[in-house]
Amino acid sequence: MTRTRIPALALTTTLLLAACGPNVPTTPGGTTGGGTGTGSGAPTVNITSAAGSTLSGTTLTGPVAQFRLSLADQDGSVTGVKWDVKQGNTTVAQGSLPAADIKAVTALNLPSLPAGTYTLNVTATDNSGKTGTATAQFTVDAQRPALTSVKVDGTTVNEGASLDRLVNQSAILTVTSTDNTSNPVISVYNGTTLVARDQGTLTFDLRNNTAGPAIYTIVSTDAVGNSVSQTFTVNYAQTNTETAAPVPVLLINNTDAEPYSNVLSITASAGVAPGVSVKQMILQVTDAKGIVDTSTFTSTAENATFNIDTTKYPDGALKLQLFVVDSTDKRGQSAVKTVQIANSVAPTITIVSPTNGANVSGPTEVKVQFRQNNTAFTFQPATMTLDIIDSRGAVVTTQTAPIVATNQGLWEATTTVDFNATQYLNAGYTLRASANVKLTNETITRNLTATSVVNNQSSVGEAPALNILLPSFYDPHAKLRPVLTRKSAVAVQVSDSDNIRQVQLQFVCDAATKLPTQSCNTDAYNYNIPIGKAGLFYRVFNTGILIDGQPFVEDGNYVLRVTATDDAGHANIKEMNVVVDRSKAGIANLTFNRTDTTDNGTSKLTPTTANWYIGTGAPIYDKNANAVRALSLWYSSNSEGIADQSPSLVGINPEVAPGNSFATGTIAFNEAGSFRNSFLVQDLTTGVVEFYPGAQVLVTTRQ
CATH class of the missing domain: 2.60.40.10 (Immunoglobulins)
Structure with missing residues (x-):
């Protein structure tokens, strides 16, 4: 087999000319603890x-x-x-x-x-x-100990339990705790005061001579500090003659039939014993979604009338229950009373971006939000229509976007309007978003509409030149999607005679081509690399790291969109259909990017030479099983730097036949600095792209 060196671009004579690289010494190993x-x-x-x-x-x-x-x-x-x-x-x-x-x-x-x-x-x-x-x-050891048994007088006590005991009455607490590595220490606190401690098992009398509630916390801690806790309350009462607990009563004042709408009137009676006053009376309201309100309707009177605005609650069952605490701290509660409410309130539609009155230019994301109010509903269909209307009231273009659920009771639809397109002038436009819905208790369809006014300030001129070097299409008709994994990267070339502001990469999910298992997050994944100067540049996006960040790019089909923007706002966009598949096998036979350095002992620089290659050492060069497209990425601290995203030179071999190897060859350094060479390779059979980052070589002047 032959060993293939990857040629440099036309703008360089050869990768072997550049020069230098860190020879990082290996620190000798020590003994355990020493x-x-x-x-x-x-x-x-x-x-x-x-x-x-x-x-x-x-x-x-x-x-x-x-x-x-x-x-x-x-x-x-x-x-x-x-x-x-x-x-x-x-x-x-x-x-x-x-x-x-x-x-x-x-x-x-x-x-x-x-x-x-x-x-x-x-x-x-x-x-x-x-x-x-x-x-x-x-x-x-990250495993917490377990409280296997917590009992008072032989009865199991659960988290948050409330027990009643008399003052000076014996109440025997028994606790057993286990752990995977040690016999845990059990501590019992009354409030913040430690009252008992033992190891493995604990027995303690909770006898108390003071009336009132006592909050006990049991904490089990293992040898390395992992802990678990449980809290319960013991209410200690005096043994003297006591009055009866409150017996609250709820009455509905509305005379119309259910379901109720608008105001629901409730009469609440505390039902306290004679001579006892009300300390607190609370009407607990639980709506159809299970959300509990215990703060809106309260009183200290023995009898009170509460008027409930039912439009603030979702249609459906509304559960009412009255809780009373009297002046002796006795508690009582009524039976739960369930009523049906229905107000037929349509959802709210809002254009959340761009905001009303905003200035826009170029490709602009329009996000529309739908929020459920009282009444459940269905979209008819789940599609948002966006009209872009000029100052005359004429519809310039119409776009549609799928409506997807983003949270309970919340939906969003997102689309992109390119205000650089020829049909848009630099003028004011009205964005009109609409969708059809049907409320659960209605047979008719309602149309929801929201508008937002924007001012187009796009500047159409000469955009930077932009090319996606890798991934590339690997079939004759560009139908197959290149495959990106956790080891992939994307390389682009951008040039402009004006200052290039930035290069941006996006993963955009298209609902029409998404996989059945793909949820199609409406937020595009964006990553920007600033440039800030004119000229020809190569930039690398380490997507293998980026796709696992936030927002998370799940496995599936995407449009890989790269946008280059100059200081004048001119933008050039290149798109490619790709698939993100973390489970896809890597490029057959290619392992790691390795570095060999040599020092002849006489040169003014050390080390003298370096060779970066894909292989297993010695050197032993790996040979590709399938034909591949390969990029050699050269980094120099004396040029663009040594960060992954900024190679100084790029060598491209559009097709390397099977059985070849990948190496820079021996590079002789002629200046001090930090250097490295990485490889970016795509299998032209499977479409998989892999990034092989090279080690940094530090070249210094010999002392």
Whole structure:
């Protein structure tokens, strides 16, 4: 087989000319909990528990692991501390300590980790650049203990329970708690006061000599700080003769038949014992959606009339119940009374963006919101119609968009109007959104309408030139969708003689082509890369990372839209149908981007050369199974920088036959700086796109 080098674009002579790259040294490993140094007089690191105990492979911590670092340097001072946490070969967390926090004994608090076994690596650097490393294994126990039994006088007590006992009456609390790794400590609090504590099981008498409610909280805590709690109330009453509890009564004053509308009049009677006054009377109203109102209708009178505005509640069942607390703190409640209400209030339609009076230009997203009021309804059909009307009242264009539910009682429809289109002048327009609905208790269809006035300020001129380099179409008729996974990226080329403001990437879901399992989020996923200057540029969007962010891009069919905008507001848009499929297999036979560096010992620069290649080391080059389209992305700190999104040069091979390898070849460095080379490859059989980021090589002047 042959090894294929990917040619550079016409604007460069070859990728081999550029030059330089960081040779990051490997820090030697330390022993568990201890530390080693690199070179004479290197710093030492020792890792112990937060309490100073020696660690072992079975050391348990809570989700927020805490350690103590002992740092020392015999011929200088420790100036930097970096750490990372690995689970297997995967780095799950990393960071460094601020210089002000570095002391001989330093606390290290890790971020919250899920249950599992981890390796902590700590590297200290002294003022001479020497390093020392320590490694420790630990296991995170994230499982809370369980309160397996909570009983008072042999009866199970649940969370939030309320018990009645007499003053000085015995009330034996028994608690049993278990844990996966330790015998948990059980604590009992009366309010905030600790009253009992034991391990595994606890027995305690809740006897109290003071009348009134007492709130008890049981907390079970395991050896690493995981805890579970349960709260209940014991109401202690005096043993003297007591009056009867209230017996509340509810009466409906309306004389018309159900369902009621507008105002519902209620007479409430507290039903307290003779000589006892009302401390509080509450009319609890529960609507058809289960929402409970206990604050609107209250009184301290023995008899009260409440007028309920039923238009504030959804049509359907309205449950009424009266709760009374008398002056002796006795409580009573009436039976639940259920009535039917119906007001036939249509949903509200609103154009939420653009706002009324807004200035618009170019492609503008129009979002229309529908909010249910009292009455349930159905769309007839679930489609929003948007008319764009000019100042004469004439309809210029009409668009439609599907209406989708976004929350309970809330729907949205979103469409895009391109005010750069030739039919739109720089003038005022009225956006008129409409939809048809049918209320549950009606046979007719109602039309909902909302309007918003906007002012078009689009400027039509020469837009930046824009090309999507990868992904590419891989069938003769451009019908098959390129496949993006968690390892993919998108590369574009943009140029303009004027300042290019930004390049934007969007995933836009089209309801007409979405998959059956796809919910088609109405919010497009946007990502901008600012440029701010004129010329020819390459930009890379690391979509493999972006699709799992917020908003989340679920698996399915999308229009990949790339927009380049200049400072004058001119925009160029390129679109491509793609499919996001995280489960799709990667490119066969291609593994990782690796870097080999050499140093001849005589050059003024170190290292002297570097070779980036896809392979398994030594070097052993991988060879593609299928034909592929490949991009070689060169990064230089002396040009566009070394961030993924800003390559300095791009080499393109539109079709690499099976059995070839991917490498830059030996690059000789001729200047100091940071350099790296990445590969972006698309399988021309499966359509899968994969990004192979290269390691950074730091080239310095030999001392």
